[in-house]
Amino acid sequence: MTAAVTAAPPAVVTSTADRIGPLGPETAAAGPPAASVTFVGGGPRTVSLLERLAASAPELLGDQPVRVHVVDPFPPGGGRIWRREQSPLLWMNSVAEDVTVYTDESVTCEGPVVPGPSLAQWLAGVGRQRLVQAGLGQEAVGLGAQDFAPRQVQAEYLRWAFERAVASLPAQVEVTVHRERAVSTRQRDGRHLTTLSSGAQVDSDLLVLAQGYLDQRPEPTEVALAEAAAAAGLTFVGQGYTADLDLSDLQPGETVLVRGFGLAFIDLMVLLGQGRGGWFEEGTDGCLTYHPCGREPVLYVGSRRGVPYHSKLGYAVADAVPVPPRFLTAQALAAIGDGTRPLSYATEVWPLVVKELTFAHYRRLFSAHPERTRGDWADVERLLTRSGPHHPDFRTAVEAAVPDARDRFVLDAVDRPLAGRQFADHADLSRHLVEYVSADLQRRADPSYSSDRAVFDTLLTVYAGIAAAVAAGRISEPDRVRRVEGEFHGLFSFLASGPPPRRLAELLALHRAGLLHFAGPDLRVSVHDGAFVGTSAAVRGEVRARAFVEARLPRVDVLATTDPLIRGLLGRGELAAREVSADDGTPLGGGQLLVDGRCRARRPDGSVHPTMFLLGPSVSGSAGAAGFSRPHFNGPGLRQNDAVARHLLTLLAATTTAGPHHRKDTTHHAH
Numbered sequence: 001m002t003a004a005v006t007a008a009p010p011a012v013v014t015s016t017a018d019r020i021g022p023l024g025p026e027t028a029a030a031g032p033p034a035a036s037v038t039f040v041g042g043g044p045r046t047v048s049l050l051e052r053l054a055a056s057a058p059e060l061l062g063d064q065p066v067r068v069h070v071v072d073p074f075p076p077g078g079g080r081i082w083r084r085e086q087s088p089l090l091w092m093n094s095v096a097e098d099v100t101v102y103t104d105e106s107v108t109c110e111g112p113v114v115p116g117p118s119l120a121q122w123l124a125g126v127g128r129q130r131l132v133q134a135g136l137g138q139e140a141v142g143l144g145a146q147d148f149a150p151r152q153v154q155a156e157y158l159r160w161a162f163e164r165a166v167a168s169l170p171a172q173v174e175v176t177v178h179r180e181r182a183v184s185t186r187q188r189d190g191r192h193l194t195t196l197s198s199g200a201q202v203d204s205d206l207l208v209l210a211q212g213y214l215d216q217r218p219e220p221t222e223v224a225l226a227e228a229a230a231a232a233g234l235t236f237v238g239q240g241y242t243a244d245l246d247l248s249d250l251q252p253g254e255t256v257l258v259r260g261f262g263l264a265f266i267d268l269m270v271l272l273g274q275g276r277g278g279w280f281e282e283g284t285d286g287c288l289t290y291h292p293c294g295r296e297p298v299l300y301v302g303s304r305r306g307v308p309y310h311s312k313l314g315y316a317v318a319d320a321v322p323v324p325p326r327f328l329t330a331q332a333l334a335a336i337g338d339g340t341r342p343l344s345y346a347t348e349v350w351p352l353v354v355k356e357l358t359f360a361h362y363r364r365l366f367s368a369h370p371e372r373t374r375g376d377w378a379d380v381e382r383l384l385t386r387s388g389p390h391h392p393d394f395r396t397a398v399e400a401a402v403p404d405a406r407d408r409f410v411l412d413a414v415d416r417p418l419a420g421r422q423f424a425d426h427a428d429l430s431r432h433l434v435e436y437v438s439a440d441l442q443r444r445a446d447p448s449y450s451s452d453r454a455v456f457d458t459l460l461t462v463y464a465g466i467a468a469a470v471a472a473g474r475i476s477e478p479d480r481v482r483r484v485e486g487e488f489h490g491l492f493s494f495l496a497s498g499p500p501p502r503r504l505a506e507l508l509a510l511h512r513a514g515l516l517h518f519a520g521p522d523l524r525v526s527v528h529d530g531a532f533v534g535t536s537a538a539v540r541g542e543v544r545a546r547a548f549v550e551a552r553l554p555r556v557d558v559l560a561t562t563d564p565l566i567r568g569l570l571g572r573g574e575l576a577a578r579e580v581s582a583d584d585g586t587p588l589g590g591g592q593l594l595v596d597g598r599c600r601a602r603r604p605d606g607s608v609h610p611t612m613f614l615l616g617p618s619v620s621g622s623a624g625a626a627g628f629s630r631p632h633f634n635g636p637g638l639r640q641n642d643a644v645a646r647h648l649l650t651l652l653a654a655t656t657t658a659g660p661h662h663r664k665d666t667t668h669h670a671h
């Protein structure tokens, strides 16, 4: 389905084939030739690119007409992840005040800053009426800045932001939305001919691929497990967006083994509990009771760590600002080696990360809670700076200066809370986990542990520092895949990207209702004697089940993508993707599409496509730019979008002035 939308007036985005505006194919021939750009993907990234196009258009575009095509089978704005058609029970895992698609004074970009509301401001202002009109008034009642909005609400925010961006484009820019998949693209005479799933074709001067997380084929180990399960007549649910999975084969009352304790698991837990009809009741003491509907399966969940991600912090610190790094600075990294050679992540980067986080913790503890410390911060600081957190002198000093063990920070222990523990059986493990999760919930809601907040804020700084080192080519590809995207991203997600506290309270209530149990750390899953068998070296006994869910998103590996457009480009050698192997030749997955510093696609011979742009998690140099930007934090995604949008405008302006060889736009409109 295709819909054309003009900028102004009116800024109405339709989902029909209606075309509004000056640049329909009928009128295009009469005026000057239009330059054109196709965006494959209509998610948040494209929303922000369009907003940035509008911001800089008055300066860079001149008055030539432009056609913008947005191709996505899902509604533009939210796209696939943030579509309106999904369970109202699924929430964001960012609080509303931490989500924006707009620039502010913190964003260091060339284009003009054009303020716009964060999700929280939108909810408190213009969004309220909009949500009522969209039938989401009930969902939005009482949602505040510190709340986790339902994804459906975020869908409306992004849809609004899309329409606002379209409305603020100059009048000579027409936006056409194609509600279908792009299946291939080829270059002809320097132009991009993109074929859609209906067979329609979109012809444009410039092409931007902003496709987000690409679908991937399952990993060999997953295929083997799925085959063994099929042979034994078992139910196997593989990796994917939980919202897209078919969970109907998971039977009421049956044991389901689940591997993965992150956000995909939280979505699964919600869909199989409340989603099937159960409900929570809050007691006067705030404790939740789950009332089953009788259709829930019984979950046994384990993972590498064996515990759920830490709860999101339940309090804010006034006037939070980005924390400047103290150890992991650009200067410190520049001073290592000759300033250009790849760094050793394990010996040169990671120690700085640990130091940075340890410093953040103790500095906050000494300044905000001095009554729980002894002696001088300056002494502790000096020892940490000089010797590092693992040095015996530092440890001795901390033991003397910080009497309560709960106030000490040992990153390894925070990262692997079950390391070294043994449990007599699953009941023993359950008792421990209930205590662990309850303590986590209490602590993460308690501002007297604001040193946790300092670590959280510093993790964002550290992420930016590491992303800059990756972008500068100072992290080797194996280290990027194994250490940065594997270990560091895992730690970041575990500490800083966990579920809303309410979800962990629900998890405990489901456990009390007998519907959720724990399977242990380093969970191994195999098929034996007609059942899935889950074992953990830390727990005596095993879990047997006739159903299994791999509750996680696959790690990005563009070489495993099933997206036909990207596969076609790779197969024809038009895009370069690096296959990543360890030093011993073991393939590591984690392949990324290669771009230059301006997000232009690279060919395998290293040359650059001057008119094809790639952005998103499958693209090199994208570390840290995937999620929503946080207001006042100079979001890397916003900076990247601004730079790309300005480049696009410059090219579009140049294309239109080159009018004579510019061929007529040959957009074919689908049904």
Ligand SMILES: Cc1cc2nc3c(=O)[nH]c(=O)nc-3n(C[C@H](O)[C@H](O)[C@H](O)COP(=O)(O)OP(=O)(O)OC[C@H]3O[C@@H](n4cnc5c(N)ncnc54)[C@H](O)[C@@H]3O)c2cc1C
Pocket: 040, 041, 042, 043, 044, 045, 046, 071, 072, 073, 074, 078, 079, 080, 081, 082, 091, 092, 093, 094, 180, 181, 182, 183, 210, 211, 212, 213, 241, 242, 553, 563, 564, 565, 616, 617, 626, 627, 628, 629
């Ligand atoms: C389940 C889930 C929850 C998340 N929650 C949060 C959160 O709470 N907070 C946060 O900050 N981040 C969150 N994220 C991170 C998320 O990546 C970003 O929020 C954001 O969606 C990224 O935007 P994007 O436009 O780059 O990619 P996407 O949102 O993935 O959009 C890409 C779009 O491209 C389209 N597309 C792909 N291939 C084609 C094709 N061949 N033809 C046409 N269209 C195509 C897709 O349909 C999709 O709509 C979450 C991610 C997931 C998967």
